[in-house]
Amino acid sequence: MKTTIFAAFAVLSTFLGTALVPSAALAECTDPAQPKVNWRRCYFDGRDLSSAKLAGAMLRDATFQRATLKDADLSETDSYRAKFFSATMPGVKLDGARLIEADFTRADLTGASLKETDLRNAKLVNAILHNANFTGARLGGADLRHADLSGATWIDGTTVCAEKSVGQCN
Template sequence: MPEITRQQLILALIPAGANPRLAGVNLQELDMTRLDLTGANLKQAALTAARLRETSLRSANLFFADLALAQLPGADLNQANLQGANMTSCNLQGANLAGTNMTGVNLNDANLLNAIMTGASVSGVKFNQNTVWPDGKKGNQSSPGNYV
């Protein structure tokens, strides 16, 4: 269960202005669909099974955040820091990951179909045979470096 509700989060974002600080906050299973979290500090936040469809996370800090099972189709993560994040079984269909730091990210069982990864840093990315790449290839049929 998340520490706060969607309504409480929205009310907290209004006075927070640019770059809201949510580091380490438990946001598991929270519906954050279409919220503007541009520049947010979500370092080590618990976002397991969170719903982030079409959410703006541009330049957000998601350093070592737990995004396992999170739903991010169409999310904008342009220039975000995802270093060390757990994105196991994450839905990233059509997400914008351009310029994102994905160093050491766990993409086991993740779905990146039609995601944009241009300019992303992908060293040390972990994936398995169930990882779906932007072009629909699976696992070892491709690798993250083919999409940057």
Template sequence: MGEIVATARPRNSRSSRGRNLLAGLALGLALLPVLSLPASADCADVPAPGVDWRRCQFFGNDFSDRDFTGANFQSASLSNTNFENAQLDGLDGRRVHFVAAKMSGASLAGADLRDADFTSADLSGASLAKADMRRGRFYGTVFRNADLTGARLDNADLLNADLSGATWIDGKTVCDEGSIGQCRLKRTKAPGPA
């Protein structure tokens, strides 16, 4: 039988350690695109369904009649912007700022608008059916004739919001004219003596 001989491996010299380090660095750089986080928003992207405008800032732009279905506006600032008759269904609008935005006739059905700021925005005739508006700020927001069927308004601030003619969250109640800050039911006069 043959004899088993153990041999010691020579220690890496400085040059071989350097080569190993460079090889590891090259491998790491090659894997970087695979391991990197999802691409961040590009504020220069054109308005389109699914656009990612997270943390973007627009002021006074006209996006009326555009389709933003399923878009991501999370933490974006869109103050004084025109979204009249725009499609924003399924929007991720958490913490978005729509301060003084023109949004009459817009559709935000099923939108996630938690912690959003709609101070002084005009949502007349807008559809907010099944929108999640919890903890939102709606100071002086105009909801005249808007559809709030199934919307979640837990802890939302409706201070001075005009809800006149709006369909309330139950889908049946229509808020009386002059419903400021809360939905008031129409009062009917009780029949009196003849």
């Protein structure tokens, strides 16, 4: 009888031990900047991530307030609801990124590449978007109030916004 109880206990502990092991990797906010890194819900406020290679990274709900992402590669990232308030991002590459409900309020995106980017319901209020490329981007519901779109290539890939295009491409 004792042997049966111990055997049952051993089977149960083995089962519970493996059942409690998480199956998906959790975000590691201390991991170095690299392609496909999982920085979900991480804070990088004020950090210098210039030229960072983050293609394909998980950046959902991450914050980059006042961060520097000059010439960074954020293409193909999942940046749903990410926050880039007042971020310095000239030359950033966001091609194919999922930026639904992302917040770029007062961000500097001069010369940014936003080709095929999903910016539905994103906030670009007071953003600087000089010479940005929006070819193929999805902008449904995006808030462009007071955004400077001077010289930006519009979603059709041919229209270039006139100088002093503020809030809309003229």
